[in-house]
Amino acid sequence: MRTTRLISLGAVGALALSACSGGGESVDTGVDGGGGGGDNTLVAAVGAQPDQLDPHATSAYPSFQVLENVYDTLVVPSPDDLTMVPSLAESWETSEDGLTWTFTLREGVTFHDGSEFDAADVVYSYNRIMDEDLQNAYRFENVESVEAVDPQTVEITVSQPTPNLPALIGGFKGMAILPEGAAEEYDLKTEAVGTGPFTLESFDASSTQLAAYEDYWGGAPELAGVEFRYITEPAAALTALENGEVQWTDNVPPQQIESLQGNEDVQLESIPSVDYWYMSMNFAREPFADPLVRQAIATAIDRESVTEAARFGAAQANQTAIPEGNFFASDYAPFEADAEAARQLLEESGVALPIEMGLMVTDEFPETVTAAQVIASQLEPIGITVDVQTVDFATWLDRQAQGDFDAFMLGWLGNLDPFDYYHSQHITDGVNNYQGYSNPEVDRLLQAASSETDRDTRKELYNEAVRMIVDDVSYLYLYNPNVVQAWAPGLTGYTIRPDKAINFEDVELP
Amino acid sequence: MFGLVHLVPGDPVRLALGTRFSQESYDALRERSGLDQPLVEQFFGWFGRALTGDLGVSFRSGETVTSQIAERLPATLTLAFASILVALLIAVPLGTVSALRPRSLVDRVATVISQFGISVPDFWMGIVLILVFAGTLGWLPSGGYVPLTEDPGAWLQRLLMPALVTGVVSGSVITRFVRSSVLEALGADHVRTAQAKGLGTRQVFTWHVLRNALLPLVTVTGVQLAYLLSGVVVVEIVFSWPGLGQLALQAVQARDYPVLQGAILLFALVFLVINLVVDLLYSAIDPRIRR
Numbered sequence: 001m002r003t004t005r006l007i008s009l010g011a012v013g014a015l016a017l018s019a020c021s022g023g024g025e026s027v028d029t030g031v032d033g034g035g036g037g038g039d040n041t042l043v044a045a046v047g048a049q050p051d052q053l054d055p056h057a058t059s060a061y062p063s064f065q066v067l068e069n070v071y072d073t074l075v076v077p078s079p080d081d082l083t084m085v086p087s088l089a090e091s092w093e094t095s096e097d098g099l100t101w102t103f104t105l106r107e108g109v110t111f112h113d114g115s116e117f118d119a120a121d122v123v124y125s126y127n128r129i130m131d132e133d134l135q136n137a138y139r140f141e142n143v144e145s146v147e148a149v150d151p152q153t154v155e156i157t158v159s160q161p162t163p164n165l166p167a168l169i170g171g172f173k174g175m176a177i178l179p180e181g182a183a184e185e186y187d188l189k190t191e192a193v194g195t196g197p198f199t200l201e202s203f204d205a206s207s208t209q210l211a212a213y214e215d216y217w218g219g220a221p222e223l224a225g226v227e228f229r230y231i232t233e234p235a236a237a238l239t240a241l242e243n244g245e246v247q248w249t250d251n252v253p254p255q256q257i258e259s260l261q262g263n264e265d266v267q268l269e270s271i272p273s274v275d276y277w278y279m280s281m282n283f284a285r286e287p288f289a290d291p292l293v294r295q296a297i298a299t300a301i302d303r304e305s306v307t308e309a310a311r312f313g314a315a316q317a318n319q320t321a322i323p324e325g326n327f328f329a330s331d332y333a334p335f336e337a338d339a340e341a342a343r344q345l346l347e348e349s350g351v352a353l354p355i356e357m358g359l360m361v362t363d364e365f366p367e368t369v370t371a372a373q374v375i376a377s378q379l380e381p382i383g384i385t386v387d388v389q390t391v392d393f394a395t396w397l398d399r400q401a402q403g404d405f406d407a408f409m410l411g412w413l414g415n416l417d418p419f420d421y422y423h424s425q426h427i428t429d430g431v432n433n434y435q436g437y438s439n440p441e442v443d444r445l446l447q448a449a450s451s452e453t454d455r456d457t458r459k460e461l462y463n464e465a466v467r468m469i470v471d472d473v474s475y476l477y478l479y480n481p482n483v484v485q486a487w488a489p490g491l492t493g494y495t496i497r498p499d500k501a502i503n504f505e506d507v508e509l510p
Numbered sequence: 511m512f513g514l515v516h517l518v519p520g521d522p523v524r525l526a527l528g529t530r531f532s533q534e535s536y537d538a539l540r541e542r543s544g545l546d547q548p549l550v551e552q553f554f555g556w557f558g559r560a561l562t563g564d565l566g567v568s569f570r571s572g573e574t575v576t577s578q579i580a581e582r583l584p585a586t587l588t589l590a591f592a593s594i595l596v597a598l599l600i601a602v603p604l605g606t607v608s609a610l611r612p613r614s615l616v617d618r619v620a621t622v623i624s625q626f627g628i629s630v631p632d633f634w635m636g637i638v639l640i641l642v643f644a645g646t647l648g649w650l651p652s653g654g655y656v657p658l659t660e661d662p663g664a665w666l667q668r669l670l671m672p673a674l675v676t677g678v679v680s681g682s683v684i685t686r687f688v689r690s691s692v693l694e695a696l697g698a699d700h701v702r703t704a705q706a707k708g709l710g711t712r713q714v715f716t717w718h719v720l721r722n723a724l725l726p727l728v729t730v731t732g733v734q735l736a737y738l739l740s741g742v743v744v745v746e747i748v749f750s751w752p753g754l755g756q757l758a759l760q761a762v763q764a765r766d767y768p769v770l771q772g773a774i775l776l777f778a779l780v781f782l783v784i785n786l787v788v789d790l791l792y793s794a795i796d797p798r799i800r801r
Contacts, residue, residue, distance in 0.1 A: 233640075424530075
């Protein structure tokens with residue numbers, strides 16, 4: 001892991017070097033993309049190889065970059081505001097008591113193997129996830145049954161009103177619909193049979209290749225195919241984009257945004273995402289169990305400079321989780337970076353100074369390491385000595401699960417519903433409440449919000465809970481990062497999305 | 511080895527599931543991966559199967575370890591042998607010339623070059639090459655791998671830069687060995703005797719100096735080759751080269767024990783085989799060893 005970090009640092013140095021030596025003029029390379037390129041195939045440079053392609057079993061983002069283009073879900077987040085819109089389901093309705101959801105399925109949809117899509121496929125796919133306790137089984141926590149009423153109608157019964165059910169079953173391709181019996185018929189880890197715009201052609205250690213699916217229900221894509229080429233090193237990915245070997249990449253480190261903005265060979269976009277990064281302290285360890293100590297730390301940290309250091313401006317500092325502009329966002333921001341006020345809070349707490357705090361970060365996400373260093377420098381003057389502990393992600397996750405930390409920093413990615421942002425992280429004994437926060441009032445509000453069907457009331461409930469979560473410093477929210485992607489100038493039909501789903505369905509090459 | 515791999519902290523099941531999952535999913539995956547079995551049982555199960563050539567199934571991808579290694583072996587072999595070729599092309603002339611003219615300008619330049627090769631980080635050299643040859647000049651693709659059988663031209667284009675980087679690094683190490691062993695041979699008694707007998711310089715050099723200097727060269731080349739065959743992680747990453755180094759790194763990061771064990775087993779095997787080959791070469795070069 002250390003090597004990876006060194007590489008990215010090296011990349012910055014080398015790029016700076018090339019900038020000095022008068023780069024910038026456009027370069028025409030006689031070099032062809034190689035592999036599948038050339039014939040109206042888009043080559044996308046992605047940072048890593050998918051671990052496997054079974055949508056129900058993987059949790060890896062590189063897998064979903066590919067699967068997004070191969071599989072469909074009943075509903076999908078719309079590209080602009082991420083509300084759930086029809087996909088394989090044309091419409092849906094909820095019963096009066098909120099316990100029965102009826103989905104009407106699209107007609108004339110076929111899988112890549114030619115079989116017809118109907119309600120039995122939905123029942124099969126969802127039961128596969130539930131019965132085998134696969135990765136996303138937790139999304140069916142409230143679901144009691146999934147039944148086919150007729151070939152075009154699926155009924156889902158829930159144990160309590162679940163307003164976020166569409167987000168749960170359509171948030172991403174981890175909830176993909178497979179043809180009935182697919183797991184028995186295919187090796188889904190390396191084969192794919194979806195209803196999406198592209199079919200899987202090949203999957204190896206260099207690239208994943210897709211081909212246009214002519215019978216796609218949304219109309220055949222413009223492209224003949226897509227090749228996802230794994231290029232881990234950002235400098236190599238950007239060079240490949242500049243000289244035309246690839247036409248799209250998301251392997252753009254934030255520190256290079258500025259230098260790329262004036263580059264004629266690259267179309268760069270950076271938009272706010274649905275992710276958030278935060279720090280959390282261990283409620284089971286002194287002196288962090290003391291709310292005054294946590295508040296002192298929340299007051300001493302200057303989120304703006306942490307954000308600037310970690311993301312080079314490609315992020316918005318935030319004191320809550322949900323980014324500005326989202327319907328459910330809260331404008332609550334009680335802390336103002338103030339070392340003097342922080343010192344007073346510490347004095348009030350009566351805790352002996354200096355406080356030693358281990359801050360656990362991982363080089364899997366280098367921005368946490370940078371942010372931690374800034375946080376350490378900001379806490380030093382108020383008498384808190386921060387020991388930045390950089391470990392690999394496997395160790396990090398272990399220590400988090402065992403509660404073996406004073407404080408840690410990480411992010412929650414791909415959030416759609418306020419439930420994703422707040423529920424399991426802050427409810428007493430929640431599966432992701434590693435910090436050990438417990439506030440009966442917050443529990444009550446989160447429970448009520450999770451089953452509240454009126455959108456405005458739901459927002460109020462969440463916002464009330466958020467105030468307490470922030471005041472109690474269950475999480476110390478830092479910032480919402482941007483999604484940064486770059487592509488060849490003249491490439492059309494591509495929409496950069498806040499949820500980082502990558503869809504090449506409507507793309508046309510220059 | 512099995513024990514060491516499992517001793518490393520980190521839970522492959524938790525890594526595979528990411529951050530959002532339920533306890534039931536965790537237990538189910540743990541059972542499917544066989545990680546709920548006692549470690550001793552896991553070991554004997556693995557060992558028994560490994561004896562029959564079955565190295566198990568990757569946690570991460572669900573493919574067999576042997577197929578994953580086989581998929582990446584051609585790329586690794588290609589890069590390793592190409593790099594050794596580059597290394598020898600650099601090391602033998604450079605080392606010999608500087609030994610023949612010690613402390614001359616040629617010698618100093620050679621020392622500087624080999625010092626450069628050893629001390630410059632390979633990722634930096636790789637990125638600079640990419641920026642110059644793929645970026646500014648646009649002569650070569652920025653990375654990737656195409657099998658020789660598919661397109662020899664594309665194969666060579668993609669091989670040049672990574673082979674140059676690893677070749678320069680290995681070559682710099684080998685240069686120093688060549689220089690010192692040639693120097694040593696030059697000063698040996700039998701060389702003086704040969705010269706006294708009136709043999710020509712070329713004859714003395716080929717038959718009496720080079721042959722004696724070959725032994726250390728073969729040893730160090732063998733070591734370098736074994737190192738290259740176990741995958742050159744950094745260079746593979748910089749040039750998107752799908753070799754064994756990347757596989758091993760991914761396996762470490764994902765705590766993918768079966769793949770990691772398979773890779774380590776393979777690397778151990780490579781060292782054994784190369785040591786054997788080096789020993790056999792010794793006796794071919796040096797008649798004294800044959801007895």
